[in-house]
Amino acid sequence: MTDTTRPKGATSPRPPAPPPAAANVDEGQGEAPDTLSLGPLPGYLGYKLRQAQAASFRHIDRMAGESDLSPGRFSLLTVIGANPGVTQTRIARAFGLDKSTLSPVIDQLVKGRLVARKRSKTDGRAYGLSLTAAGRRSLDAKRAQIEAQEKVMAATLSPREHAGMMEILDRIVAALDVAR
Amino acid sequence: MTDTTRPKGATSPRPPAPPPAAANVDEGQGEAPDTLSLGPLPGYLGYKLRQAQAASFRHIDRMAGESDLSPGRFSLLTVIGANPGVTQTRIARAFGLDKSTLSPVIDQLVKGRLVARKRSKTDGRAYGLSLTAAGRRSLDAKRAQIEAQEKVMAATLSPREHAGMMEILDRIVAALDVAR
């Protein structure tokens, strides 16, 4: 999810470089030396959604310093911060993830002292999760980066377009999760 | 990239289940039994982009049969199909990937007999890639699924909204790849 304390010495795997715009050409006759066709790909909304999502991660990564939170860990810390005492299972359900997915990540966050894990008084199986002071600081720092990115995106959109995107994206999610 | 022939007996890792809509609630006072706050997440365009992208993959996966192409391998086969004789390096550049990323994937595609790899006559280092008949069939089958998904998305959008999305998504990618 969020990558707390990226292993100090680790070579953090960087996202791919932005694909050259040239490749975005829609099919076509321009068989120039190093331009290749992406076929029908640029006509698919799903493809563009993927491109935009990838560009977002790439951009966040470029803003990030060493041992910074990954987008996934950021969202995990955000939810823990907004729901002190929450359990792993509840978080997994909220994100639609399997509980086993969270175990190792939360373990890293706990080892990195960003998250505190306390056994529940009322249920000996469950843990209550909360942010440590360091976790809160990491989260705040990352949120500033995220919100800077939001400003970059908002700056290229009119307020109407921005609101429209938010709404349409929800509609797309709803349609796809129902379909089939 | 694309996942050609998913290892026959392999338990293809399924995408996460759709998160319950309840989790979408924006902060709030409603501290109901199992509703947890996502904090500021639902207000971020980047977060919604990620959700929509994930919903798209999830939906494709639900349509897919056994040993079907992953979205990544689909795009890879698409580009090979549209540019017979293309080299790995050129594809990597077009997608903004490192060349080392493609080696294992293409190797699988070749082993799965979906892609043919021939040493270039003019450059002994390079391979020319092309689709086999089976590769073409897999690609066509997958494309039908992809286009079915495109119809599902298009059905929830007005033509203007659809066109707007395509254009705005491009604008977001351009803005993010320049920023910082």
Next chain:
DNA sequence: TATTGTTATACTCTATAACTATA
């Protein structure tokens, strides 16, 4: 020396299955 491609290694994100401990 530069380029094409491979291999080893690593990291994120995700899943299923099997298991422990607690309810």
Next chain:
DNA sequence: TATAGTTATAGAGTATAACAATA
């Protein structure tokens, strides 16, 4: 029996570094 969490294993997708072969 059901639930919370862990561990082992697996797979997609991506990277860097080091290397071989060819240019």
